[in-house]
Amino acid sequence: PATDASGPVKAVMDELFEEFPHMQLPAQVRISLACCLNMCGAVHCSDIAILGYHRKPPLVDDEYLDNLCEIPLAVAACPVGAVKPKKKEIVGEKGNTKTVNTVEFN
Secondary structure (H helix, E strand, O other): OOOOOOHHHHHHHHHHHHHOOOOOOOOOOOEEEEOOOOOOOOHHHOOEEEEOOOOOOOOOOHHHHHHHOOHHHHHHHOOOOOEEEEEEEEEOOOOOEEEEEEEEEO
């Protein structure tokens, strides 16, 4: 799950934010921005749509991923099946080993 807007979304909204309270645009316009290809905000239904995407796989902190998101939902959200569930052995600071649920990218 996303926790913050991507760079392009933040940059565009910083520029446009001041225009909307004054209602000085010539007509109603719907601008939508999405940070990924899942388009959960229905950006394709807007007058202007800006869609961001990752050019390389995101970094994954294997030790904490299972506590931060539901892995089956993360796997199901990828439309091309590039995210796969994976178990990984992590060696702790004290030398103890534990198995964690994480994901891998194809």
